[in-house]
Amino acid sequence: MALWTCCRYAVTIPLSLELFNLIPPAIDVRQARKRYGQLQALDGVDLRIEQGEFFGLLGPNGAGKTTLINLLAGLALPDDGQLSVLGHDVVKQYRASRRLLGVVPQELAFDPFFTVRETLRLQSGFFGFRRNDTWIDEVMHHLDLTDKADTNMRRLSGGMKRRVLVAQALVHKPPVIVLDEPTAGVDVELRQSLWRFIQQLNRDGHTILLTTHYLEEAEALCTRIAMLKHGRIVALDSTQNLLSSLAGCRVRLKLAGDLPATLLPQVVEQTDGDYLLTLPSYQALESMLAELRLAGVAVQEMTLQQPDLEEVFLRLVGRTVQ
Amino acid sequence: MWKVGFQTVLAPVLTALLYLLIFSHVLAQHVEVYLGVHYTAFLVPGLMMMAMLQNAFANSSSSLIQSKITGNIVFVLLAPIAYWEFFAAYVLASMLRGLVVGIGVYLAALWFAQPPLLFPIWIILFAVLGSAMLGSLGVVAGMWAEKFDQLAGFQNFIIMPLTFLSGVFYSIHSLPPFWQALSRFNPFFYMIDGFRYGFFGVSDVSPWASLMVAGGCMLGLTLLSLGLLKSGYKLRY
Numbered sequence: 001m002a003l004w005t006c007c008r009y010a011v012t013i014p015l016s017l018e019l020f021n022l023i024p025p026a027i028d029v030r031q032a033r034k035r036y037g038q039l040q041a042l043d044g045v046d047l048r049i050e051q052g053e054f055f056g057l058l059g060p061n062g063a064g065k066t067t068l069i070n071l072l073a074g075l076a077l078p079d080d081g082q083l084s085v086l087g088h089d090v091v092k093q094y095r096a097s098r099r100l101l102g103v104v105p106q107e108l109a110f111d112p113f114f115t116v117r118e119t120l121r122l123q124s125g126f127f128g129f130r131r132n133d134t135w136i137d138e139v140m141h142h143l144d145l146t147d148k149a150d151t152n153m154r155r156l157s158g159g160m161k162r163r164v165l166v167a168q169a170l171v172h173k174p175p176v177i178v179l180d181e182p183t184a185g186v187d188v189e190l191r192q193s194l195w196r197f198i199q200q201l202n203r204d205g206h207t208i209l210l211t212t213h214y215l216e217e218a219e220a221l222c223t224r225i226a227m228l229k230h231g232r233i234v235a236l237d238s239t240q241n242l243l244s245s246l247a248g249c250r251v252r253l254k255l256a257g258d259l260p261a262t263l264l265p266q267v268v269e270q271t272d273g274d275y276l277l278t279l280p281s282y283q284a285l286e287s288m289l290a291e292l293r294l295a296g297v298a299v300q301e302m303t304l305q306q307p308d309l310e311e312v313f314l315r316l317v318g319r320t321v322q
Numbered sequence: 323m324w325k326v327g328f329q330t331v332l333a334p335v336l337t338a339l340l341y342l343l344i345f346s347h348v349l350a351q352h353v354e355v356y357l358g359v360h361y362t363a364f365l366v367p368g369l370m371m372m373a374m375l376q377n378a379f380a381n382s383s384s385s386l387i388q389s390k391i392t393g394n395i396v397f398v399l400l401a402p403i404a405y406w407e408f409f410a411a412y413v414l415a416s417m418l419r420g421l422v423v424g425i426g427v428y429l430a431a432l433w434f435a436q437p438p439l440l441f442p443i444w445i446i447l448f449a450v451l452g453s454a455m456l457g458s459l460g461v462v463a464g465m466w467a468e469k470f471d472q473l474a475g476f477q478n479f480i481i482m483p484l485t486f487l488s489g490v491f492y493s494i495h496s497l498p499p500f501w502q503a504l505s506r507f508n509p510f511f512y513m514i515d516g517f518r519y520g521f522f523g524v525s526d527v528s529p530w531a532s533l534m535v536a537g538g539c540m541l542g543l544t545l546l547s548l549g550l551l552k553s554g555y556k557l558r559y
Contacts, residue, residue, distance in 0.1 A: 070559075098401060123397055126398060127401055127402065128402075
């Protein structure tokens with residue numbers, strides 16, 4: 001697959017761009033806007049995802065994640081702005097851009113008349129692949145669908161249907177893969193094997209754009225993350241930077257006396273001399289300890305807690321994560 | 323189409339045969355529409371065209387609405403398919419079903435009557451044109467409808483009346499002047515009349531006039547379908 005990906009890139013990228021080392025980004029979104037009636041679903045989104053990235057797009061329900069994916073996939077038309085996939089405009093050069101993009105939609109849609117193999121053959125045909133059985137067999141093997149190849153789609157469990165959706169997105173060997181909530185309703189075992197396969201695809205050079213509500217997944221898999229809120233990007237950075245710069249840290253303290261009043265606003269939990277404090281950054285630790293020394297309160301125990309993406313998410317979107 | 327062949331081919335052929343059986347038995351002794359043409363033979367082309375029109379419409383419209391409702395239309399929309407290719411695929415599939423059903427009705431009706439095939443070129447021309455036109459109308463209806471109820475309304479309140487009032491079972495010359503004049507605004511009438519001309523060499527209006535009307539309607543519906551598909555009407559939000 002890696003070899004195939006390289007070949008595909010070679011034909012996709014115009015020679016002149018290669019010569020000048022101007023490799024187009026996998027996904028380029030500039031000032032994308034989309035309105036549905038009174039709802040401004042996307043409000044001037046700018047986003048650039050480089051080739052080979054594993055990129056996470058997070059946000060609460062209604063933030064605009066699916067709208068952005070729909071614009072990229074041509075399922076919706078932008079009111080304004082430009083979107084491109086590997087340098088191909090999704091509106092003006094939709095044939096090229098759609099060939100380069102594999103989308104796993106959020107909804108569990110399927111054609112009830114067909115078996116898994118027939119579904120994948122049909123999908124191959126939509127992309128102009130007449131004889132694609134070798135690749136279909138390989139995809140089914142990786143997704144543990146081989147046993148279900150001749151089973152009607154109606155007879156599959158939700159998790160297996162989700163796998164077929166992933167297989168459908170891959171039948172045309174797209175270099176850019178978009179996964180819109182691919183693990184929603186999928187059990188842990190299926191989820192793990194799905195992620196192993198997607199990570200393998202990423203290692204082989206495929207760009208992955210992922211939206212998910214499972215923040216621990218995004219934290220573990222994505223190298224960069226954008227957070228959307230009300231159709232705008234409110235954070236865009238590497239996962240590590242987001243965690244270190246925005247989440248701050250949490251400190252659990254066991255004190256010999258009472259906590260000074262100046263530190264009380266930072267307390268999030270208190271039980272019998274135990275305090276859990278949220279600090280805006282690691283640098284704030286020093287001033288917290290100085291306050292305690294000044295008040296003459298001895299620290300008996302101190303534990304630092306690692307920030308997680310949920311912390312960042314809550315801080316940025318200001319609401320409970322599902 | 324073949325996976326649901328009972329529903330898409332055999333059922334409409336059986337329906338047409340039932341019409342043939344009932345109307346020919348009831349009216350055969352009382353009606354002679356064209357001189358020297360037995361009423362049962364007269365019925366066959368009308369029933370063929372009626373079945374072709376209804377099934378061509380049903381094919382594109384039901385395929386679209388079902389895909390929209392179950393959500394699997396997304397797989398076609400994600401593919402690098404141009405709007406005119408989308409149109410061509412749906413209309414050609416509708417034409418295929420319409421023509422297969424039409425041939426099925428003809429073959430089954432041979433048991434009851436053997437209408438002559440005087441001008442096969444007219445027969446083929448109107449069969450192709452009629453199926454394509456209703457396939458195209460089905461694309462428009464399938465895009466417009468958001469639930470099966472709306473599509474059923476389209477079928478029951480537009481397609482069925484236009485089909486039944488188009489001269490399938492009678493010549494419009496047997497109608498009172500008002501209804502005769504009204505029938506001339508029904509494009510389905512021209513398709514059935516022109517199609518029947520291919521069998522008997524006799525028709526209520528000139529086959530050229532029928533060809534003009536059917537061709538004009540086909541062109542109008544094609545342009546409407548293509549325009550709606552290009553804009554993404556109710557498909558690409």
